[in-house]
Amino acid sequence: MRSSIVPYERTILSGYMSGYSFLLEGMGMANENRLTEKTLKAIKTAQHGERVNDGGGLVGQVRGSGSVSVSFVYQFRSPDTSKQREIGCGAWPVDSLAEIRARRNTYREQVRNKIDPIELRRQNQADLEEARRQEHNRRLAAQREADAAAKAVAAEAAAPTMNTLFAQWDELHGATLDAHWRAVRQSHWRCHVAPVIGLLKIKEVDTKPLLDHLDRMRLDGNAVTANKVLTLVRQVAKWGKARGYVASGSPLLELDPPTKSKDPKAQQKAENFDAAAYLAKHGDEAIGEDGEDDKAGRALSFAELVELLHNKLPASTQANTGKSMICFMLATGVRGNQAVRLRWNWVVLEKRLIIFPAGSMKARKMHHVHLSDFALEQLQKMAAIRTGDFVFPAPIKENDHVLRSNVGNDITARQFYRQDGERENAYQARLAKRLKCRRARQDLDRYNLSAGKWTLYDLRRTAATRLCEVTGADWDTIKRVLAHANDHGVTARYVRFSQWEDRCAALNALGTAQAECQAGQLPDVAKASNQVRLKQA
Incomplete structure (x- = not known):
């Protein structure tokens, strides 16, 4: 009978039965689970679009494109709107009949509980x-x-350290310094700052370890270097603050070198001072030198210059380059670092003139120096053994200048004094240690002078002091000779008077006096009754 029903009639009948089934279910009279797996497998693709009823509101529609499948829906009346609605329960054969019916049962239970499944x-x-x-x-x-x-x-890892800050400072600011002083600052940082706080982040820096390190340096007798290191760190910190690397409240900005104590030395205290003992130690040359004990270094007197230039220097085993440089500095008053870097290109012998370019000067200003006969003699000696561009060449390295430290060491290594209050055994132990040095064995005390120890730095002080003596205290001329800063302020921008003639006369007078010292004679100018006074500008 079923096979004789045409598709259209089947559709009508199926729809009728579906509606009827829904009605019966609502009345609690419908049969459920009418379909079986065997029934579904028997459906053909030609039945595409037909509906099948499993009862209990579960109705399927045949899909026959390619392979047969049946999509099932649960038909119910919404408890909210009382309208008939459908909700999908799955598709056979992807879902089994049991799974499809279980979903239908879940939805039906929800409807019974007044819940709309959709x-x-x-x-x-x-x-x-x-x-x-x-x-x-x-x-x-x-x-x-x-x-x-x-x-x-990442930001914390990339935060700049103290070493990073110094590298930037050195690249931007250090490059503007003289090569020697830049190398000194690099050495100070590398030896005394980098090992202590170099790897710390700038914002995390604690200055206590650095200060402790510098305190130990002072106890070891390196107070000058410690103060220079402290000044360098503060300078770098201020540079970093101006560029936003260092915060305003950073302890780095509070670093200050210790101020020099105003307390007098033990020998200068009122209850201890003995004028006769003082003169016995320093000689009559100390008379009139008020407050000289508080000044760094000292100036050699003309009497000491006679000792040095006439006796000590010629008999010394020091290299001729170092000897000529000592005499040159005494005759011109130039700084040690300027003297060692002096090039022949800066010298015009026929005009008795040296022009130091701005790049070689501490104040970065060009400086002219007149050559007296005594100074000219030193350059002529060096011209006779010229080996390269530098006036005072290095002994080994080709076309390089002699090191200032080498000349300074040559001077100090040829001096040996008994210290005040030193016991004999301590003196002998110090002497034995010194004699291990080759130069000391040859010239142990060759450069000992009557007024005591002197250094390379004292040569410029000596030139300035003796210039004062030969010019009758013409301070303006001496400042010009020494290339010191002009303290006339704005006026100096308008007054274009170099005092060149006075400078030449002063250096000539100094050179004449030094030539007399070299000849073994105390210059007349050293006698108070015969001072040479230059014409005032």
Whole structure:
């Protein structure tokens, strides 16, 4: 009978039966589970579009494109609107009949409990979407937090250290300094700052370890170097503050070199001082030198210059380069670092003139120096043994200048004095140690002078002091000779008077006096009754 029903009639009948089944279910009279797996497998593709009824509101529709499948829906009347609605329960054969019926039973139970399955699913879907959105937002927030933490870690890792700050300072500011002084600052940082606080972040720097290190240096007798290191760190910190690397409240900005104590030495205290003992130690040349004990270094007197130039220097085993440089500095008053770097290109012998370019000067201003007969003699000696560009060449290295430290060491290594209050055994131990040096064995005390120890730095002080003596205290001329800063302020910008003639006369007078010292004679100018006074500008 069934096979004789045409498709159209089958559709009508199927729809009728479906509606009838729904009606019966609502009345509690419908049969359920009418379909079997065997029945579904028997459906052909030609039955595409037909509906099958499993009872209990479960209705399927045949899909026959390619392979047969049946999509099932549960038909119910909404408890909310009382309208007939359908909700999908799955598709056979992807889902088994048991799974499809279980979903139908779940939906039917919800309807019996006055819950619309479609609205519940929509609500669940909305809740799921909201949960997904919240999870997405949570993950985004977590990712942002992780990114921020990673950036913070990277920023912390990239935060500049003290060594980084000094490298930038040296590249930008240190490059403007004289090569020697730049190397000195690099050495100070490398030896005394980098090992202590160099690897610390600028914002985390604690100055106590550095100060402790510098205090130990002072106890070891290196107070001058300690103060220079402290000044360098503060200079670098101020440079970094101006560029935003160092915070305003950083302890680096509070570093100050210790001020020199105003307390007099033990021998200068009122209850201890003995004028006769003082003159016995320093000689009559100390008379009139008020406050000289507080000044760094000393100036050699003309009497000492007679000792040095006539006796000590010629008999010394020091190299001729060093000897000529000592005489040259005494005759011109130039700084040691300027003397060792002097080039022949800066010298015009026929005009008795040296022009130091701005790049070689401490104040970065060009400086002219007149050559007296005594100074000219030193350059002529060096011209006779000229080996390269430098006036005072290095002994070994080709086309390089002699080191200032070498000349300074040659001077100090040829002096040996008994210290005040030193015991004999301590003196002998110090002497034995000194005699291990080759130069000391040859010239142990060759450069000892009557007024005591002297250094390379004292040569410029000697030239300035003796210039004062031969010019009758013409301070303006002496400042010009020494290339010191002009203290006339704005006026100096308008007054273009170099005092060149006075400078030449002063250096000539000094050179004449030094030539007399070299000849073994105390210059007449050293006698108070015969001072040479220059014409005032």
